[in-house]
Amino acid sequence: MTVKIIADSASDLTKEIYEKYDIDMAPLTVQLDDKNYEDGVTIDSKTVYDALREGKAPKTAQVSPKIFKELFEKYAKENREVLYLAFSSELSGTYQAAKLMEQEVKEEYPNFQLTVLDTKCASLGYGLVVIRAAELAKSDATLDEVIEISKYHIEHMEHIFTVDDLEYLYRGGRVSKTAAFVGTLLKVKPLLHVEDGKLIPLEKIRGSKKVVKRMVDVMEERGIDFKNQPIGISHADAEDKAELLADLIRERFGAEEIRIHMIGSSIGAHVGPGTLALFFLNRPYK
Numbered sequence: 264m265t266v267k268i269i270a271d272s273a274s275d276l277t278k279e280i281y282e283k284y285d286i287d288m289a290p291l292t293v294q295l296d297d298k299n300y301e302d303g304v305t306i307d308s309k310t311v312y313d314a315l316r317e318g319k320a321p322k323t324a325q326v327s328p329k330i331f332k333e334l335f336e337k338y339a340k341e342n343r344e345v346l347y348l349a350f351s352s353e354l355s356g357t358y359q360a361a362k363l364m365e366q367e368v369k370e371e372y373p374n375f376q377l378t379v380l381d382t383k384c385a386s387l388g389y390g391l392v393v394i395r396a397a398e399l400a401k402s403d404a405t406l407d408e409v410i411e412i413s414k415y416h417i418e419h420m421e422h423i424f425t426v427d428d429l430e431y432l433y434r435g436g437r438v439s440k441t442a443a444f445v446g447t448l449l450k451v452k453p454l455l456h457v458e459d460g461k462l463i464p465l466e467k468i469r470g471s472k473k474v475v476k477r478m479v480d481v482m483e484e485r486g487i488d489f490k491n492q493p494i495g496i497s498h499a500d501a502e503d504k505a506e507l508l509a510d511l512i513r514e515r516f517g518a519e520e521i522r523i524h525m526i527g528s529s530i531g532a533h534v535g536p537g538t539l540a541l542f543f544l545n546r547p548y549k
Contacts, residue, residue: 266344266400266409271326271357272302273350274390275497275527284397287334291529292324302529311528312500312536321532325356331364339372344406348393352381353460378410382417383460387495387524388542392416412549419546422457423481425474427537478541479511486543489516495542499526504539
């Protein structure tokens with residue numbers, strides 16, 4: 264029996280990928296117009312981006328502990344080996360909720376082989392880790408083997424991204440009100456990355472075309488062997504920019520596998536429409 268992989272909606276994977284690899288998805292909660300929705304199930308990201316453009320302020324919440332308990336109990340009863348790869352604990356309480364339910368379920372099923380792993384990743388950077396784990400599981404790798412390779416991808420996954428409007432990062436407490444105002448006035452585009460699971464400012468660049476080119480430069484500075492690894496690009500309703508970035512990467516590095524996905528509702532609510540993100544490994548692919 265293969266290892267069961269569980270992820271959450273912050274991985275920004277498509278329904279087709281979940282189905283192809285038999286991955287269970289635990290949805291984060293999106294709050295909009297005083298209603299709660301399940302990310303990727305009862306609300307889509309386009310709805311959230313349209314709401315943001317209208318001046319609304321959707322909020323998000325971690326995966327419900329109840330969802331985790333039901334999922335874990337289901338596989339405990341089936342005596343399955345399970346790996347849940349979680350959205351970065353620095354960006355959500357989802358990992359902590361899963362750990363609490365892991366402890367609770369294991370008290371009732373002490374022999375349950377469940378591992379809850381903090382990916383310290385987000386969006387499609389997280390999604391690429393999940394896909395690799397699922398590929399290994401599908402090839403009948405052992406739980407230990409899947410965990411080992413997953414940890415390698417977690418450690419070496421680079422996240423480089425930019426936002427179209429600093430206002431959304433200000434709302435989320437990522438930049439000051441003054442920085443958001445001045446940045447918008449001067450058309451400054453922030454370049455950020457993820458370090459140990461946290462969002463960290465990297466550079467400030469004037470002009471959207473320059474920032475896309477700079478993302479490719481940073482990729483060259485940090486990464487390796489792009490022809491032999493899948494590259495991830497996610498965007499917040501900005502497909503043209505994502506395709507431009509993909510073309511630049513193909514042209515410079517000859518990359519053959521580039522996945523382009525829409526950023527989901529739970530992350531999109533915080534970064535805003537127009538966001539563009541790039542993900543790749545800084546070590547050889549395993």
